[in-house]
Every structure is written in structure tokens, then in C-alpha cells.
Amino acid sequence: MAASRLAGFCQGVSAALKASRVLINSQAPTSPGCRFAVGLLPGNLPNVTAFHQCRSLHTTLSRKGLEEFFDDPKNWGEEKVKSGASWTCQQLRNKSNEDLHKLWYVLLKERNMLLTLEQEAKRQRLPMPSPERLEKVVDSMDALDKVVQEREDALRLLQTGQEKARPGAWRRDIFGRIIWHKFKQWPIPWYLNKRYNRKRFFAMPYVERFVRLRFEKYARTESRKKSLKKKKEKILQEKFPHLSEAQKSSLA
């Protein structure tokens, strides 16, 4: 029943799309907008040609492409949709930069589709079919981002020796703390910047007392944590007397 209601919604959407006369056929693989759909990575890609054949002919020239926000119509109303594993970091490290660029957009469109599905399921108060697909896509995108950042870091370290991509500096803020101030991009130099000059990167003498108090607070919390850890260790030793012998044997 729940599945049929979601299917009912999906059919309603498709009727709306038909009514707006969306032309899908122009999104043929040879068009410049769909260059990403061609060539490498035949899998993990919505099968565009099959989808064209299953919807009826549209005659206007307008290309809205809204159908990409929705799953393959065959999956509409299903309780479970089969999906493979997410991309691992090691698999992505073997791919070239162009492949990663294309894969990012494929994953992004899939993620948008799944988020639309999730929101619609929430709106209709129905369970989303196979929510683990969204987690897998998010994990794949995070892994891709990690790999791209690794490559960028490696190149930057090799060419410039800079560890951080964004420039910054250690500065004392108005509260007397030493912070890593990350630089922003501005069109005018710092001595002409009214807003920047209102920020103070120095601390007045009356702040020293508070710096001492803050350090005292920090010292107290650290010592409390340490004593709590010691107490927990003692309780564990009482309950599990063999732990101390195991530790001594591992050290020796």
C-alpha cells in the first residue's frame, strides 16, 4: 500500500513532466552537455538510452532534464532497490583526474536524486526504499574528495613545500589566546580596509589576569581528567586482576 502510494506520486510527477513537454531525446550521448555520460566508467551511470525509450515522445525543444532528479521508472514503487558497494579510497587512487572529475558529477546527480526521494518519502510519511544507497554515495564522494585532496597536497608539498593550502598566521587575539588566523581574500590592502582594522590582533594589559585564570581552568580540567583516568584504572585492576600481569608481560 505504501509502495503503491509512492508509485502513485511518481506517476503523477511523470504526468506533470509529460504535460510540460520535456524533450529527453535531445540529451543524446553526442550532445556537448552530456559529454560526461560517454566513454569511461560505463557502470555507475544512469543508463540514459534505455530511459529515453521507455517514456513517450516529447515534441517541444525545451530541455529541462528534471527527470534526472528521479530514479529509473522501473524502480518506482519498489520497496527495495539493489545497489553495489561504495567506491573505496584505493580504487579511486587508481583513477585519472578526468575520471574522478566525471565520477564526481555522476555521484552528485545520484545523490541529488536520492535526497529528493528521501524528502518526498518524509513528506508522504513513508519509508524510503533502500536508504543505504545514500550513505554509499556520500561515502564514495567523501573518499573521492579525500583522494583529490591527497593529490593536491602532494603536488603542493613537492612544488612549494607549503603544508597548508590556505595561508594563515599565528596571532594573538583580543582575548590573549594564540590562534591560527586563516587569511581571507580581499580586493584592497590591509591598511585601507576599515573592517579589518577594527579587528584587534593584540591584547591589552588588563587581559593578562584572565589569561592566567584561563590557564588555571585548563590545568584544573586536565588534572581532573588525569585523576578520573587513574580512578578508572584502579577500578579495572580490582575487577580484573590479571590485567596488571598482562601489561607487565607485554612491556617485558
Added chain:
Amino acid sequence: MRLSALLAMASKVTLPPNYRYGMSRPGSMADKRKNPPGTRRRPVAVEPISDEDWHLFCGDMVQVLEGKDAGKQGRVVQVIRQRNWVVLEGLNTHYRYIGKTKDFRGTMIPSEAPLLHRQVTLVDPVDRKPTEIEWRFTEAGERVRVSTRSGRIIPKPEFPRADGIVPETWTDGPKDTSVEDALERTYVPRLKTLEEEVMEAMGIQETRKHKKVYWY
């Protein structure tokens, strides 16, 4: 990318500091009923065992040493590492009613209680006798469990995956990448950033001049 990290933080499940792990999955309705927000219970002392030293896996045959079903052998169905618990199939059961309504007393089912790792031992698969286990390395360099009594290797057991996928009978769906395509290596290390390589491949010429920006 920063926005996605923020959304991930919002959706990540955080448990209170001395959360007591029970038989219910944290975040499930049963767990929310038992531990509503603001519940503070005395923390339970759990023997700290590192992941390398833990030797009980789902699907293992083990023998119960203490408790109601002492001396019986059973298969491990669930392992709860946070409490060093193993749940055996059909052993150490108490009975409870399920599906109880106002007028109907419900159906009585046996429900398994967990056992601590000290209360079970692994069983040698060949002679089916309980034995102590050590982690040792094979000639090939593989880390395996070896029975101290007989010296036999106890292999890691088969257990069906939680998502219900059977790797032998898997066929790729329309959106899945085939194994050869996923493992194909297309990366050629070059001294170019991703942006430069993609611009080269797509034939984009950057004709705009970069205006001077000040970083501070």
C-alpha cells in the same frame, strides 16, 4: 565540501558519555524507550580488550562454561564488543511474550541472553572439544587462531552479511560499475593539478586575467 561536513556532523549519532550498551541497537525505538535523553546510569566495568586480541567472531562454534546451559555448544550470532558480549543461538534463553495487546497475552518466545567472553570458549572444529586460543602467524604471514591444546588452526567462520548480499550470486545493476572497470588503472602521475588536467582534456582556455588579491 564544508557544507557537507556540517550536514554530516548534524546527522552523526552521539551517545552520552557513560552510555550503557544493551541488547538493543543504539538509536532504535527500544533503546530510546530504555534510555531516554538525560538517562545517567552507573558505568559498567568492561575489560579492555584490543581488536587484535579479540578472538570470538559471528558464526564460531563455542562451548558455554558457566550459566544455565553450561557444557552446551552453540553458534555465535551476535558480538557486542562494547560489553565483551557474545549471543549464542538458542542457548542461555529466558522466555518473554511478544506482540502483547490489551486483550491478548501475546506469543511466548525464547530470547537469548548474552554471555561474557570469559564464559565461553572456542571449540576445535575437528574433535569438537573446548580449547584455549592463541593468535599466531602462519608460514604465509597470515594471523590465525591456533588452539593451544591440539595446535590446529581454527579458520574464520562464514557468516551471512548484514545487508543480505551473497558475493557469489551477485549481478551488477544498471548503475553499478563492473569489476574490471572499477579496478582498471587510468592514473598517470603528472605534475599537474586536477583543474589543469581537466581543462586540458576539455580544451578550455583560460583567457581571464587574475586580478591581484590581498591575503590577510
